[in-house]
Amino acid sequence: xxxxxxxxxxxxxxxxxxxxxxxxxxxxxxxxxxxxxxxxxxxxxxxxxxxxxxxxxxxxxxxxxxxxxxxxxxxxxxxxxxxxxxxxxxxxxxxxxxxxxxxxxxxxxxxxxxxxxxxxxxxxxxxxxxxxxxxxxxxxxxxxxxxxxxxxxxxxxxxxxxxxxxxxxxxxxxxxxxxxxxxxxxxxxxxxxxxxxxxxxxxxxxxxxxxxxxxxxxxxxxxxxxxxxxxxxxxxxxxxxxxxxxxxxxxxxxxxxxxxxxxxxxxxxxxxxxxxxxxxxxxxxxxxxxxxxxxxxxxxxxxxxxxxxxxxxxxxxxxxxxxxxxxxx
Numbered sequence: 575x576x577x578x579x580x581x582x583x584x585x586x587x588x589x590x591x592x593x594x595x596x597x598x599x600x601x602x603x604x605x606x607x608x609x610x611x612x613x614x615x616x617x618x619x620x621x622x623x624x625x626x627x628x629x630x631x632x633x634x635x636x637x638x639x640x641x642x643x644x645x646x647x648x649x650x651x652x653x654x655x656x657x658x659x660x661x662x663x664x665x666x667x668x669x670x671x672x673x674x675x676x677x678x679x680x681x682x683x684x685x686x687x688x689x690x691x692x693x694x695x696x697x698x699x700x701x702x703x704x705x706x707x708x709x710x711x712x713x714x715x716x717x718x719x720x721x722x723x724x725x726x727x728x729x730x731x732x733x734x735x736x737x738x739x740x741x742x743x744x745x746x747x748x749x750x751x752x753x754x755x756x757x758x759x760x761x762x763x764x765x766x767x768x769x770x771x772x773x774x775x776x777x778x779x780x781x782x783x784x785x786x787x788x789x790x791x792x793x794x795x796x797x798x799x800x801x802x803x804x805x806x807x808x809x810x811x812x813x814x815x816x817x818x819x820x821x822x823x824x825x826x827x828x829x830x831x832x833x834x835x836x837x838x839x840x841x842x843x844x845x846x847x848x849x850x851x852x853x854x855x856x857x858x859x860x861x862x863x864x865x866x867x868x869x870x871x872x873x874x875x876x877x878x879x880x881x882x883x884x885x886x887x888x889x890x891x892x893x894x895x896x897x898x899x900x901x902x903x
Contacts, residue, residue: 579777581655582770583770586766586769587770587796589769590763590800591799592665592666593766593797594621594762594799594800594802594803595669595801596668596669596800596848601616601755604823604824604827604828604855605751605824610744610747610821611748611751620755620802621755621798622755624759625794626794627756627757628764631836632839633764633785634840634841635768635838635839635843636765636768636785637783638702638705639685639769640771641702642701643699643702643703644685645697646772646775648696648697649689649776650776651777652692652894653689654769654773655893656684656687656897657681657687657890659890659893660684660886661677661684661886662680664684664886664889665677676848677762677765677846678710678765679710679882679883681765682706682883683882683886684887685769686703686887687886687889687894688891690887691890691891692894705843708843709838709843709845710846713834714846714850716850717830717831717834717851717852717853718854718856720854720857721827721831721853721854721855721861722858723830725822725826726861743822743824750828750832753832754832756832756836757832757839758847759794760839761835761844761845761847762797764839764844766796767789771785774786819855823858823859827855827858830857831850831854835847
């Protein structure tokens with residue numbers, strides 16, 4: 575295997591590790607803040623489910639990322655390398671600042687910037703790009719709506735319950751948090767699988783686009799390992815800064831997020847788990863009382879989301895330009 579393709583695989587696995595660490599907050603924040611699980615137990619549950627997720631729901635998202643957005647014949651491996659560098663750079667910056675930005679947005683933004691710089695707009699398949707953008711921007715709205723509806727239904731069903739129902743909601747979070755972790759591992763790990771498989775197709779190591787088992791296993795393992803280590807800065811943001819999360823809030827937001835993400839994974843829609851979880855938490859809080867939400871925190875996160883794609887596109891395009899100059903000499 576040529577050195578550039580090998581570097582791409584290593585960086586893709588690093589991105590998956592950082593994605594797991596960065597996005598572990600999505601799964602465990604409500605488990606911890608609602609006191610359903612101790613922090614280390616919550617991360618262990620999430621890590622195991624993240625590891626299993628990529629083996630359960632097919633490869634539709636990987637196919638979307640690796641085959642439907644760009645023509646493999648129109649780009650070289652340096653494009654994929656630049657895209658990963660852009661995505662990793664932004665992930666590290668937002669992790670350091672404690673801002674729950676979207677790893678999916680970083681990857682798509684980096685990919686677009688590198689492809690346009692390396693091969694022009696003609697290399698991009700518009701139908702695939704539309705599918706990705708619709709999934710990315712519609713999923714937070716769905717997360718909010720489903721979170722709102724699920725909490726309203728849950729409160730209606732429990733309106734005569736005693737405070738002991740909180741114990742039930744804490745126990746049930748083992749199921750909902752596991753489902754959310756499975757959905758996260760399924761959707762996010764597949765994005766990296768798509769990138770690695772694309773690099774293998776470009777390098778003629780695969781005759782057609784299919785995801786080898788070793789790619790699935792390595793991506794799932796890195797995602798699980800990153801989740802086990804946890805992104806504590808982001809856990810504090812999602813678990814404590816929106817509003818005080820009760821057991822019922824944790825249960826309903828996890829259930830709503832899992833439903834949206836699994837649905838997207840089945841149809842091949844690469845969504846941002848950070849966005850879906852954040853919006854479902856806000857939807858749950860708004861269903862109880864609109865002024866319960868600290869909207870200033872939500873605004874800061876929204877700004878980071880909108881900045882992510884153009885910022886990573888710029889970083890990736892600049893990186894590709896530098897790589898081309900370095901490779902020429």
